[in-house]
Amino acid sequence: MRVRFAPSPTGALHIGGARAALYNWLMARGSEGTMVLRIEDTDRERSTPENVEQILDALRWLQIDWDEGPISQVSRSGRHEEVLQQLLDGGHAYRSTATGDDVKAYKAEHGADKGFRGTAEPEGAVRLRIPDDGATVVHDLVRGDTTFQHVHLDDPVIARADGTALYNFAVAVDDADAGITHVVRGEDHLSNTPKQLLVYVAMGIDPPLFAHLPLLHGPDGKKLSKRHGAASVQELRDAGYLPAAIRNYIALLGWGDTDDETLISTDELVARFDVGRVSKNPAQFDEKKLRWMNGRYLRELSLDELTAELEAFTGRTGLRDAVEISREKIQTLADFWPLAGFIFDGPATDDEKARAKWLTDAGRESLTAAHAALSGIDTWAHEPIENALQELLAAREAKPKDVFQPIRVALAGTAVSPGIFETLTVLGREESLRRIADAAG
Secondary structure: EEEEEEEOOOOOOOOHHHHHHHHHHHHHHHOOEEEEEEOOOOOOOOOHHHHHHHHHHHHHHHHOOEEEEEEEHHHHHHHHHHHHHHHHHHEEEEOOOHHHHHHHHHHHHOOOOOOOOOOOOOOOOOEEEOOOOOOOOOOEEOEEEEEEEEEOOOEEEOOOOOOOHHHHHHHHHHHHHOOEEEEEEEEHOOOOOOOOHHHHHHHHHOOOOOEEEOEEOOOOOOOOOHHOOEEEEEHHHHOOOHHHHHHHHOOOEEOOOOOOOOOOOOHHHHHHHHHHOOOOOOOOOOOHHHHHHHHHHHHHHHHHHHHHHHHHHHOOOOOOOHHHHHHHHHOOOOHHHHHHOOOOOOOOOOHHHHHHHHHHHHHHHHHHHHHHHHHHHOOOHHHHHHHHHHHHHHHOOHHHHHHHHHHHHHHHHOOOOHHHHHHHHHOOOOHHHHOOOOOOO
């Protein structure tokens, strides 16, 4: 098996493109096949080196590797011109100066459903000859058969007048030369497929098998876009997701294993993936579900592994103790610093609502009492801290929130933090008592 991932480097790698790359990779790795990476960079204005690097960076971060490439489509221009001349010489293509207005006029005369047919001229763009009779059938591994009647297809332009190849011609030549056996891509390419199949026919080469993947929608049923949250791989990385969790989640967007499991390791995905089990219905990308899955992956990491991930993500060191008391409350790496950053940077100063609610006169009285109770602890550790505060609750006949929340706001500057006993333990005696005293006034 030889598959390929062939993105156009016109921006960041979006979720749909990442899923196509993953499915191709799973097929190659599961069959001991080959994955080819080709950069379809014929749009010279948008296909910048920076955009190419964005694609490569996203694939490397997702740990989706390739066996051949990256191959620049533009670098194969000489080969495209060679095959183009062969088609012209063989009568499978012709030159035409017909414009868009000429095509409209042809359809006005022959009927809107009649595909445009031009007349060979000495110059002009190159069009592929489409037979008037018969049909091209796309045998799709996901969608089944789709039939395109030739009578409705225009003779497509496959090269400009200067000989530069257009997409549907170049991609067919490149896939044929690379020996690609399976083309797995988004269903937005389905309308291109009959044109590419007809290029294969003109070249006298058997085509690959095709599988067109369903489009991705947001939870509202509309096409996935930035309004649904992170739309690109880099945005997901910046939001603190793990590559393994993303691979697991996007693998399940439209595909499901017979075991109906949710958490599936990459090795298991390689072993189980079958493109024939991909649904033809649109798949729903829900970042809430991805957050949940990522949280599960985070909690499967050892403390040392999670600490290393968070230190790399935040650029800070010495986080281990804070990570230990925060790990059950975070779902992404980006959740950690808003939750526990106060341990290192001091209490937050922008949560006026929390201060107004909990640092009232009654709240400050609780802090003064808590300061006295904690000051008397011989050994600053979780159990003595908890015992001292529980005794304070009993003595004051107070509800836990009326004591613990003022302490939390004093320590963190906000009403959300890791467990209060754990936080006090990690902060240490001196810093904890100082913050409580400052907040008590």
